[in-house]
Amino acid sequence: MAFSMFKSCTTLALTSLFLTSAAAPTARQAPNYAPTAQSDTFKVIANVTGTDLPQSVNGWALTSYHLSAGSGYAVLVDPTTPSRDFYINGTASEVRFNSATVVSDGGSPPFPWGMVVNSPANTVSIKAGMGEQGLGLTIFPDPVPKLHGPASAGWYACEAALPSGDAVQLFSMPLGDTAPAGCAQVTLLPQCTEGDGVEHPFANTVNCYPDVAGIDWTVYSA
Template sequence: MKVLFCLLALLTGAIAAPLSPDDTSKTFKLKSLVLSPSNSSFNNLYLEPYHIFPGANYAVLSPKTATNPGIIGYLNGTAADFADRNTDLLFNANPSPYGFVIDSVNATYNPILINAGNGTTGIFIDQGIIKYHSPMSGGFYACNNTLEFGPAVQLFYKPKVIDTPTGCSDVELVVASAQ
């Protein structure tokens, strides 16, 4: 009888906080999907770090190649974090993970960073798309930018209160296979 009660308790706990397949901490890569304005040069690019100094990188979007295959990420958090859409997006690095950081510098310039340590909490997957759980979130956008080592397609956070800058496009980050 005790075994039956233990089994029932385990099943009840599992039912109370179900996790969908998209919400597990499986590894994946992130690929861009342009929303608007249409710009095919920003479409189907993979998220990569762009080194700026030790432990710090801009998030950029690049074509997938043998030498640039896209960074592998995963969601990290407790069962409660997953249920509350309050997880971190982390990336494999050696010796410790790097986090997806939404750097809200000001109302108009908000680069995404991939830095050593934890990322911004509140990142989750909804129907295969990376989202930021914030009432001010308007998603992400990509722009051609000249960075320290040359041109790149840089990824930015878009608060709802700003318009996408001219020459840039709103993008979604789509979960893709880690291979």
């Protein structure tokens, strides 16, 4: 009889422990994202997310490759080469509804050069003017600020023979596509800069990274 009572008590204790454990909430690990700062101007830095080029373009910056007066291709250059500062031009409403533009100043006195995606080749230009609506930086609720294109799945960069010499040319990657063989798939991240002192009435304060090259992405959620 004593054994039966002991067995019964043990069973009740184990059942109670199981129910308590099952009912206890478990702590969920919160996502951990790389810290950002804020600025009105930024450089655009490539972060390789797939196959790279023979000479890695990870950490390279976006700038323009001169084609003709007021027109150039978007290319990536190594960190030792001067590159452009950019800003998001538009009202708060235009930013919210994805109709702002990505602009960089050039010339003397400075005037706007905007980013444009050229169909159907998907080349990217930086040319005189305010640029193409639909290009911009991702905003809340996306926790990772990055450059996006109009109806674009992302970006890739390829070695290209251009009129004035070889360069690493940037292309827009349409939805459903992947980077062609021999090209590098990249995410384009904003790196905060102090700007050139030129006032831009419709330049937006954006989230950007203090130092893209210094981020150890293995310790972050994205």
